[in-house]
Amino acid sequence: MTRRISPEGLALIKQWEGCKLTAYKDVAGVWTIGYGSTGPHVTAGLKISQEEADQLLLADLDRFERAVERLVKVPLTDGQFAALVSFAFNVGEGAKGFAGSTLLKKLNAGDYAAVPKELMKWVNAGGKKVSGLVNRRAAEAGLWAKGSFVSSNTVEAKPAKPPVLTIDNAVKVATPASAILQNFTSGPAQIILAVAFVIGAAFLLWKFVLKQQEASA
Template identity: 35%
Template sequence: MDVSPIGRAALEGREGNVLTAYKDSVGTWTIGTGITTASGLIKVVPGLKITPAQSDALFAAAVEKYAAPVRAALSRPVPQPFFDACVSLAYNIGPVGFAHSSVVRLANAGNLPAAIEAFLMWNKPAAIISRRQGERDQAALASYDGAKVYARRGDRTLVKALAGPAPVPAKQPDPLAPMTGAKPAAVTPAKPGLLTRLKDLFLGRKAA
């Protein structure tokens, strides 16, 4: 199972999109759609700036990265909205925290109603509560057909499905080189994977 377009849109709505590095609510340097150094995708340092295209590529890679451990943790089939909400939760609390959560334990035991309510157990800091409520409401949907989805409970704007990851530019300057020490590398093989294309984007390499 993959994250649906509306699932990605809900996640992006919860994370926001900031192109200059900033400290989050717990003091961690963050950029783009909630991307931190812990993601393994980029080293976030003070003063770092990225382009909208780079942010889109990072987000696409991060969604793929966090969807994998959710698939591995869930042993029973679940509705698409529940899966999407789980990826949103894992994106926020990390794959290890998610794998050991009551959400997973209850879902794997076949108690989906209790698993849905277990999203609300992850309620610290207080600023996260409306997000967690939005994830819980999303997880409670049997499907997206005719459903109203909000990134956070209390939002007035409905989530609109994203058309898909932004295309990776064939070639562009590397604005991160002065900060990361990135050096040009060889041209990548044909049909590169998403993570390879993300690396190409930051190193300014031409996609095959």
């Protein structure tokens, strides 16, 4: 049975794709409806309900869920799986997209920490950085960091082990986060993110000190 995207991941895709219940031509002149559904069933004047749009999206996602499940050779949390399905749905699952990406190669080599930075390389359209893609990649990177279950084709789903709080772990969290921050242009958004990042790092350090004090007590 194909692994399905989590409700949180599905909500992220809906947010970024947007939904139109009346058929329209996209920038390439292709008749489209719902959350980007295309095909011979989509013609001029076609109208659907919100429920039908949701069902079309689930059907469209099936091949991307299968692709991520087939191509990724290491265990993934639900959040990580959902982030990759969203990414593949946006850039394509083929050789010019997810299947041929450096992201996939590094992930299959066990380099989980490289994924957020690799996601942020896919933010251009027409040779220019697109703020919408920057924001979507950042949202996917955030989803990548979440999730409580680990599973793969060969590993049964089980609760993930809580991470051990160490200085090294704090550095591992800081590295991909800083890569994401670098992709935001200067302005209020960057300042807010930078402040949030500093507060988060300070919190991790505080928790580390408390753990050390408890251990020595």
